[in-house]
Amino acid sequence: MEPDELLGRVDEIVAAGITPELAAEHERGETYPLELVRRLCELGLPALVTERPHRTELFCRAVERVATAWVAPAESVHLQALATCALARHGSPELREEFLARLRQGRVIAGNCLSEPGAGSDLALIATTAEPDGDGYRLNGVKAWVGHAGVAGLLNVYARTGGGGLGGITCFLVDTASPGVEVRRAEDKMGVRALPTAQIAFHDVRVPAGRVVGRVNRGMVAAQSFFVQGRLGIAACAIGLAEAALTRAVTHARTREQFGAPVITFQGVGFLLADASIEIEASRQLLHHACREVDVGGGRSELLAAQAKVLATDTAMKVTANAVQVLGARGYTGAEPVERWMREAKLFQIIEGTNQIQRAAIASRL
Ligand SMILES: Cc1cc2nc3c(=O)[nH]c(=O)nc-3n(C[C@H](O)[C@H](O)[C@H](O)COP(=O)(O)OP(=O)(O)OC[C@H]3O[C@@H](n4cnc5c(N)ncnc54)[C@H](O)[C@@H]3O)c2cc1C
Structure with missing residues (x-):
């Protein structure tokens, strides 16, 4: 499928299957969105990074779009791809024949x-x-x-x-x-x-x-084959989350008036949002650069993936915390999703190799 068509189909699934209320309800009730994840897998997302030639940048663009609406299904598709990598890259012909298609399509989680x-x-x-x-x-x-x-x-x-x-x-x-x-x-x-x-x-x-x-x-040779992918997929989730938080913070800052003006016109607020937009775009570009290096099997894949993971996830933590700040008291309550997004962002600094471990890996390559 052509990239634009695939991303358009992802957008359709997201628009039809995710509302803020639905996401909040699942998060409160701790219920897993199996059908939604299946639809995204059937579209071919895990196959993008488990079938040759790998199309890692397209996978990350798709995951980012889902994460902008709701992180849980985005991370789930990412996990499904990761759980398929070792089999796809190292499994025996018999195991691949028996399980690969079902895993790629999310028929078995x-x-x-x-x-x-x-x-x-x-x-x-x-x-x-x-x-x-x-x-x-x-x-x-x-x-x-x-x-x-x-x-x-x-x-x-x-x-x-x-x-x-x-x-x-x-x-x-x-x-x-x-x-x-x-x-x-x-x-x-x-x-x-x-x-x-x-x-x-x-x-x-x-x-x-x-x-x-x-x-x-x-x-560990099998595991190594998905460590790089793990960093990239989590970076994509983090960028989607940060983008959602920035969008909500901008909307609020443009409409909330204090001292006779929308709060975005106060430099203390406007610059926070400007910095967020810079850091999100920089994270996205570094992620896509890393993906392209991975797809051509370049020697800097591990370094760039670690750098992209750290930048994107630290950015998501900062942007979501600042979104709470920009929304003021409302941001601190369950009336707004930003408090949940801030809690979700913290996860990304911990999983797929903590950001300290990534920094240690980066330092060892300098
Ligand atoms: C929600 C969630 C989902 C997860 N999903 C999975 C999963 O599906 N499969 C799976 O196998 N695991 C999973 N994990 C585990 C995750 O990979 C680990 O949490 C992560 O590897 C860190 O291990 P730890 O939490 O035991 O921290 P520790 O390794 O105990 O580290 C504690 C602290 O010390 C720091 N630290 C440790 N070593 C160094 C060092 N050498 N240099 C500098 N700092 C260091 C760490 O960065 C951290 O801040 C998940 C974790 C969470 C929270």
Whole structure:
């Protein structure tokens, strides 16, 4: 599909399927918008970054448009693409044949299980084990912060099959319906509550050897294949969110009058909004530049993706907080979505590698 046509279809789905009231209701009720996510996946969004040639910039443009209306489905499409990457790039022909089309089209929702209670930024601390058992493996351990927990039918579980460190980890594609998979209570999150996140425990879960994605003890090679994509997709979500906050703040500042004039005419407010517009546009351009580098397999992909993630997510945090400021007392209440957007922005500085970890990665390349 041509880029303009695809983006037009995304806009149609967003216009028909998302209203501010609907988003607020889902966030309050913590209900996952499955049908909406499916429609976006069926349109081919995850395929843009899991089918060659990759069209990462187009994917990020589409995700940004969804996030401008509502972050949860945008992040969900991003997660679905990420959970498909390892299989698409490293899976055996049999596994790809069985699952790839269903994952790309969102017919089965999937998740990535890397983090654990004791293993966050440092994935070398992964303690979940996969022990050989006949012609397969037995999984034991607890994964933490699993996005799509409770709605996913498939999980990429990273478990220890070899010695310590990053070298002894293997990726397994696990059915959530397998005996011994226990999805725990959803985390009580600050934001993005419509997208469930929970711990998942594995009690002697039997996994056939054919479910290994990539090579045994080389799971982190499979994971590396989506770390860059993870940064870019989250940057796109953050830019969409920041754009929504700026739009709402500008509308308010143009219509709210104090001291006989719209508050946007006071430099203290106008400059806040001007800076937001500069930083959002700079974030977007850096993101698209990074995407183009990724799509041609350029050597600066990791560096640019980390830079784009940090700039976009720090910008979203700043812009959403300033939007609350510009809306004054109203901004501090549930009558306006900006307080929710501020809470949602915080997430993006933490996931897909915290912004400190990104800065450390950038510094190491300078
Ligand atoms: C809503 C949500 C959804 C998530 N979804 C998933 C998912 O689907 N799958 C999954 O596997 N994980 C997921 N995560 C986990 C996420 O990837 C981790 O939270 C993240 O990697 C950071 O780990 P941590 O929270 O344990 O922080 P820690 O690693 O414990 O870090 C604590 C603090 O120390 C800083 N820090 C740590 N190491 C360094 C360092 N070397 N240099 C400088 N600062 C450092 C960090 O930046 C942070 O500020 C999710 C998290 C959240 C909140």
